[in-house]
Amino acid sequence: MTTQRSLEIKVGFVAIASLIIFILGITWGRGYSLSVALKEVKFRFPKTTGLQPSSPIVVNGVKRGSVISVKNDQGGVLVLAALDDISDLRKDVSARLTILEITGGKKIEISPGTIDGKFNPQNEIPGTCPADLAELIVIFGDVAVDGKNLIRRLDTITAATTQVLRGGDAAESIKKIISEAEKAFSSLNSMLSENRSAINTTAANIKQLSTELRTSIENNSPKITSLLSDFETTLIDLKTIIRKADTAAERANSMLGTAGKIADSIRTGQGFASKILFDLNFSTRIESSLSAIDSLVAQIKQYGINTNIRLGTRP
Numbered sequence: 001m002t003t004q005r006s007l008e009i010k011v012g013f014v015a016i017a018s019l020i021i022f023i024l025g026i027t028w029g030r031g032y033s034l035s036v037a038l039k040e041v042k043f044r045f046p047k048t049t050g051l052q053p054s055s056p057i058v059v060n061g062v063k064r065g066s067v068i069s070v071k072n073d074q075g076g077v078l079v080l081a082a083l084d085d086i087s088d089l090r091k092d093v094s095a096r097l098t099i100l101e102i103t104g105g106k107k108i109e110i111s112p113g114t115i116d117g118k119f120n121p122q123n124e125i126p127g128t129c130p131a132d133l134a135e136l137i138v139i140f141g142d143v144a145v146d147g148k149n150l151i152r153r154l155d156t157i158t159a160a161t162t163q164v165l166r167g168g169d170a171a172e173s174i175k176k177i178i179s180e181a182e183k184a185f186s187s188l189n190s191m192l193s194e195n196r197s198a199i200n201t202t203a204a205n206i207k208q209l210s211t212e213l214r215t216s217i218e219n220n221s222p223k224i225t226s227l228l229s230d231f232e233t234t235l236i237d238l239k240t241i242i243r244k245a246d247t248a249a250e251r252a253n254s255m256l257g258t259a260g261k262i263a264d265s266i267r268t269g270q271g272f273a274s275k276i277l278f279d280l281n282f283s284t285r286i287e288s289s290l291s292a293i294d295s296l297v298a299q300i301k302q303y304g305i306n307t308n309i310r311l312g313t314r315p
Helices: 002-030 133-166 168-194 196-219 221-268 272-278 280-303
Strands: 039-045 056-059 062-073 076-083 094-101 104-111 124-128
Touching: 039 094, 168 196, 196 221
Parallel strands: 039 124, 056 104, 094 124
Antiparallel strands: 039 076, 056 062, 062 076, 094 104
């Protein structure tokens, strides 16, 4: 009886352990985690073809959590996920949706980022969706259709070319062009062969000329440098002369302005010079005075000077 009861207990323990292992296997296979320190993180994708709740989330290839929910939001897809640890995520963290297995399924790969500063869990992580196998098949299908159209067009072009070449005139024209080109190349070859020595001599002369020119430049370089220096000095002196000429011209203009002002003041003033030059009455009086003086001088010359001088007494 005791042996049978012990056997039943063992069978029970084995059954319970098998059940626990089975549940843990399903949990691990579906991506669920039993950790109590999970952090909820939001992802924003333009689309999430094949992504489902419990899909794994990896960071640099290491599983970090799983997807909780997937829903449409503001023209994109908002993914809510639970991660074991977000301490290594930076401000420039990003995500990418990739294939989990070749047979199907999707996963989210997180790139932690490199910028200093930790990621704020309240923010959304931007994600991208590279083309998967199904999209590549669709793209290849479109390319195949375009390839067929291209082949049809090439076939049409080939047929048209064949039709053109089938005529005798076109074929004869092409043959004639090839023949003329062959003659031209033959003539060019003959000319080069006949003038090879002259060409070699010309090349040698050009080489010698370039050598002499280089030598001449090297020998006359100090003279050229000195000449340029003298020319530069002359330019500086010329600039100084021009500057002095400008100063002299300015002074001359100032003197002319002053002379003009003096002339205007003489013309409009009341001074002696103005009266002499512009006052007719004053000039008339001066002429009369000069005439009287001439008459007086003439009388003195003729009659002399009669003086009556008394000293010490009054008349």
